[in-house]
Amino acid sequence: MGISKDRIKFNVGGRLFETTATTLANAGRDSFFGALFDDEWNLSPPSEDSIHFIDRNSDCFSVLLDLLRTGDLNVPANITERLLHREASFYGLLDHVRAAKWGPFDGNRLRLSDSVKGIAPGDGTAIRAGPDGGCCVAHGSVVHVYDWMLEEHSPINLDYQRVNDVGWIDSDNIVLSACERLGRGEGGMGLFSSSSGDLRYKFQVCHENQVKSYTAGALSFSPDYKIFSSCKGRSNEYGVGVWDQITGKQTDFFYESPGWSLGDADKLQWLNGKNCLLVATLFPRKDNCYISLLDFRDKNMVWSWSDIGSPMAIDEKRVRDAIAMEDSNSICVVNEFEDLGFIDLRMYGGSVRWSSRSKLMKSKMPDEPCYPKLALHEGQLFSSMNDSISVFCGPDWVLTSRLRRSYGGSICDFSIGGDRLFALHCEENVFDVWETPPPPII
């Protein structure tokens, strides 16, 4: 029986390894191994005895070779993540490592994978998950950026003005919205590189061909490369601005009409199916809640809801966050006791149908409450309350899981993206990373 031609020998940092070309083929052409075994570099005909020398760490090589063999990542305790990532980067296998580290997102199978403690002073404003597993955290006037390895990059700021919202355009570009500084033309909205932290572009608001300084609020992005932001200008530039992601130019502006609120919005959400933007301004930013759907094609407010004039006797029924669910044609809202409510989008002027799930919460409110937040991900609804996040599923939104960790205090914001959930706690500047483990072996 001859030796298989497939077989390949390595000497890595003095340790011998044997593997097959088929295993290495899993690395792909754009990797060290892909190039090494490309025809162009396969200069001398392979002999049985030829051993490829690689001047690298052999322990890591062993882990990565196993990764190529099985698709599973098993890191012994003596290898730090940083070392492993460094070696994976050398071989061009970082993407393989990331893909093996956590599985496709499922709200009911989440495990706490890491807790990152920041050094920022004060409470966090917002946390946003990036598309490839990284995240950014806004604290006061600075935004800290973490890649998927949870390595921190240079923090970003816009003239050190207070940050209102941040968002990822793609894995390398972050948009930041900030308050204006009176009279200096600072603040507004900027585009930053997530890896280097450089300011790449500053978005402008024009009214009657004049550039105005403005405060940028909530952000949203659409798949057809638009950026939306609620804006407050000096005089009457209140409303929602639209910019093109590619050119950076302002393409549209939806002015706020009297008696309604757009420029102060807490939340913008682009609805792709309806081709509309949800704009929600909520208590306590304003005395009342205003939720509306804007159609920019004909500058029309196609749907709206407000609690102006509704009986306020039952104080707890105040809407604290809202999210549109296109599949069920409704808007889900939440009050400060984490009661979920639903508004039908197909009717104009409908009322909230509360599902009074639990009044128990009222009794045990913590000292420093955080208002609930909502998120929707592939048919699963998430709502944060105090120090835990609830997961709801099914057409009737049944509570199926609860994520909780005692350390760090109440959750002030959370975000889902890149198959990870990030929860920002208001004390200690801690954020938790929740992942779905890779699928079981059998």
Place this chain on the structure above:
Amino acid sequence: MSNQKKRNFQIEAFKHRVVVDPKYADKTWQILERAIHQIYNQDASGLSFEELYRNAYNMVLHKFGEKLYNGFITTMTAHLKEKSKLIEAAQGGSFLEELNKKWNEHNKALEMIRDILMYMDRTYIESTKKTHVHPMGLNLWRDNVVHFTKIHTRLLNTLLDLVQRERTGEVIDRGLMRNVIKMFMNLGESVYQEDFEKPFLDASSEFYKVESQEFIESCDCGDYLKKAEKRLTEEIDRVGHYLDAKSEEKITSVVEKEMIANHMQRLVHMENSGLVNMLLNDKYEDLGRMYNLFRRVTNGLVTVRDVMTLHLREMGKQLVTDPERSKDPVEFVQRLLDERDKYDKIISTAFGNDKTFQNALNSSFEFFINLNARSPEFISLFVDDKLRKGLKGIADVDVEIILDKVMMLFRYLQEKDVFEKYYKQHLAKRLLSGKTVSDEAERSLIVKLKTECGYQFTSKLEGMFTDMKTSEDTMRGFYGSHPELSEGPTLIVQVLTTGSWPTQPAVPCNLPAEVSVLCEKFRSYYLGTHTGRRLSWQTNMGTADIKAMFGKGQKHELNVSTFQMCVLMLFNNSDRLSYKEIEQATEIPASDLKRCLQSLACVKGKNVLKKEPISKEIGEEDSFVVNDKFASKFYKVKIGTVVAQKETEPEKQETRQRVEEDRKPQIEAAIVRIMKSRKILDHNNIIAEVTKQLQPRFLANPTEIKKRIESLIERDFLERDNTDRKLYRYLA
């Protein structure tokens, strides 16, 4: 300083800066640079990929990414400059080959260099947003080779020259061509477009401008189109062989513009071979080619269609206004149908059943058919001819086809009510004389007319059929109640409802006693079974079968008209009768009598009577005897009446008048209908609305409408507005 002096010795701060060998970067780069040289010189066998990769990695890791990046660019640029000199030195045909060879080498080298610099590509370049190694290598090739002044124009000219040579029939190395063009495409769309495609299109435009001029001077239209089509397929093939697929649209539009659009008018109107000639000679292939080519250019089909329409109208006008053709209505209509079939076939085989062409065909027919006021009559006569004899031995399916075609012509008619009038007359004749060949065909046509024009149009026609059916039953009842009549002459009566049938003045005549007795019996039977009815005899429309024995004992059964029967019966009692005597005895009006006698005595083979003196015309002084020598090989002899098949001039006038008379109430009804809903309307709008409402039946004459309005005002249906005299008001 003084402070330090006090101390005896000094411990140096433990602060060694980590210093990398200052020459580290240069040394490492030198290794890599040498490797790049070796790769370009195809001498890479001694290189270790692992070592080179690690060195490049280390340079990036130790923050020498920029040095590495710039070094790679400088080294590659130097190599490419050298290569471009070698390419430039290649002579004649080997120029392209050399370029292609060097391009392949560069690609291979670039691939290997990219492998070595893979880590830099992924980290340093990614985070500094510089151009990646592979596109950078292509850019360098573009700037140092393709755009090198001594290569740039030479390369373009070589390529264009090759294309030109292929166009003139030479065989070129398409593989090499494809590789070089592919190089342009790999360098980016803008390079391909700017450095090759645009000049290529310009040169092609020039080439086809000259060639099309040449062709148009020397070829006829058909040949020209063939050549244009060939050129077009050649260019499409060329794109398939060695150009970017996106160029197809551009190059075909150049050919289309130069070869077709610019010569469109001249081609269509070309003497003896243009469109009209093709249409006349049914050149389906040429027509199809013209359609397919002209379709590609703006206004191409419009041009073809306009010329076809013009020709059709001219041809049709000649056809329908030619007095010679009007002599035979059947032939006239057949010609129309033939023309329609011809153009139908052209449109379906050559013009891809193009809807706009079908519309043009229809509108042209509509235009010229109505140029001849007798078209409705002729079409009805054509149907009459077909239903009388023409449909014998034709399968049902074919009957349907003929009827459908007739309906097609019918649709073109503006004066559908005139057609109805004639059709009624002709149908009446067919029904009463029992000449109709196929009841089914008759009914089928009526159904078609009904779907086309509605219930009203055909209600009277259907009434005629009902009368025929009822009459049969009545006759059965009559003979059932009079069993004694089974002996002797048989009378068959068809009871026609007044109004359903074309009115004919009842021409009285004296019936022979045998018949008149029978008629009376029937009258009393019929009036006995139906109350409140009146019967009058239309003797001018009847027929009779009589048995006759001639001098030499020949027995025949003669099929004659009622008038003829009356005349013949007289000869039972006398051998010779003068015209006057006959007229007196029968009281048949002179014109009818003359016609009847003419058919009995003057038609060869059917002359049961003999006239003295012998001549073609009947005179008042003539006398008649039974023709004893009458002979016929048939037992049954049909004696026709000399009837004018086409209407005579006064008859035509009469029909016309009747049509006009019938239109009056219809126009009035339309006016009242419109005014009832609108209450107030001005004159012009009334005219327009009435015309529109009546269009499916006939084209209303504005003066006639005006007259009807006046008449309605007189009868207090409408009034004029007191202030604005142009306004009419409806009076409820």
